[in-house]
Amino acid sequence: GAGVSQSPSNKVTEKGKDVELRCDPISGHTALYWYRQSLGQGLEFLIYFQGNSAPDKSGLPSDRFSAERTGGSVSTLTIQRTQQEDSAVYLCASSLALGSAYEQYFGPGTRLTVT
Amino acid sequence: QQPVQSPQAVILREGEDAVINCSSSKALYSVHWYRQKHGEAPVFLMILLKGGEQKGHEKISASFNEKKQQSSLYLTASQLSYSGTYFCGTEGNSNYQLIWGAGTKLIIKP
Numbered sequence: 001g002a003g004v005s006q007s008p009s010n011k012v013t014e015k016g017k018d019v020e021l022r023c024d025p026i027s028g029h030t031a032l033y034w035y036r037q038s039l040g041q042g043l044e045f046l047i048y049f050q051g052n053s054a055p056d057k058s059g060l061p062s063d064r065f066s067a068e069r070t071g072g073s074v075s076t077l078t079i080q081r082t083q084q085e086d087s088a089v090y091l092c093a094s095s096l097a098l099g100s101a102y103e104q105y106f107g108p109g110t111r112l113t114v115t
Numbered sequence: 116q117q118p119v120q121s122p123q124a125v126i127l128r129e130g131e132d133a134v135i136n137c138s139s140s141k142a143l144y145s146v147h148w149y150r151q152k153h154g155e156a157p158v159f160l161m162i163l164l165k166g167g168e169q170k171g172h173e174k175i176s177a178s179f180n181e182k183k184q185q186s187s188l189y190l191t192a193s194q195l196s197y198s199g200t201y202f203c204g205t206e207g208n209s210n211y212q213l214i215w216g217a218g219t220k221l222i223i224k225p
Contacts, residue, residue, distance in 0.1 A: 004156075035215075042117070042202055042215035043157070059212065091156065098211055100145040100164055106156035 002026070004107035006092050012113045013082055021077045021110045025094030032075050033104060034067060035091045043091065049075060050098035082114045116140050118205045120216035127223050132191045135219045137203030139184040146179050146186040147204040147213055150197075157202060161188065190221070198223045 005024045013019050025032050030051045035043040045059040049069040060066070064082075069075040079086055089111050093104040118139040125133055137146060145164045148171070149157035161171030163179035163186055171177070176189045186205075190197055200220045204213030 031211075042217045043204070043213075045212050045214065048211060056210075056212065100206055100211065101162060101168070101170060103147075103159040103162060103170070104149075105159070106149075108156050 004092055004094050004105050006090075006107040006110050008110060009108065010111045010113075012115060015084060015114055016081055018078065018080045019082055019112065021079075021090050021092075021112070023075045023077070023092030023094075023107060025073065025075070025092070026105055027073075029094035029096055029105070030072065031095045031098040031102065032069060033093045033095075034075070034077050035093065036061075037089045037091055037109070039088075046077070046090075048098070079112075082112075084114050087112055087114045117214055118203055118216045120201075120203060120219050122219060123217070124220040125222070127193050127221070129193060129195060129223055129225050131193055132189070133193060133221060135188040135190070135201050135203075135221070137186045137188075137205065137216055139205050139207075141184065141205075141207045143179075143181065143184050143186075143205050143207055144210075145206040146177075147206070148175075148177060148186075148188050149202050149204065150199045151202060151218075152199040160201075193221075193223050195223050195225060197221060 033048045034046040049055045064080045067077045089109040091109045093106045095102040148160040151157040200218040
């Protein structure tokens with residue numbers, strides 16, 4: 001079956017512009033996660049969604065970052081007034097459910113470059 | 116706090132063994148291991164839960180010492196396909212948030 005997909009695969013934007021990153025999770029997966037990975041670094045947790053419950057936003061680095069998940073499926077991560085330090089690969093992952101024992105399936109990521 | 120992975124990098128000949136360690140300063144509920152090849156998404160290897168439950172691929176083995184807040188990933192008879200960067204993600208207090216280590220880069224040479 002289809003895996004997690006993300007779009008666009010690459011995004012170059014000017015400092016100060018807003019960007020939207022999209023994630024399509026695996027069908028039937030109720031949990032969805034966003035991570036940020038800077039060059040040569042590990043993953044940084046941003047936010048997770050579980051079904052229609054309120055998301056855990058505690059990892060979002062500033063109020064310029066927001067995310068939503070419509071209909072319990074597709075998710076969009078929005079970064080407003082982008083800064084150069086926002087440049088990174090943004091990874092989305094989904095899992096069958098929210099829980100410590102569930103493996104996460106990652107998408108290919110969106111490489112964001114802020115110039 | 117980010118878990119500490121060691122070594123940062125290791126170079127092996129095909130067929131050799133390796134151990135990758137992940138250590139946290141906080142009590143852990145679970146440890147997750149993933150492998151990421153250059154330019155690709157991370158791929159699941161293993162989950163180790165407090166209490167001893169494990170879930171993962173048959174050819175991968177790992178340990179979780181709850182008291183020491185440490186986990187180790189054991190790669191035996193390494194193959195060229197094992198090359199990549201290995202990340203551990205740690206979860207404290209069953210809050211479903213994974214805090215990731217900086218990664219261990221593994222290079223396998225023929």
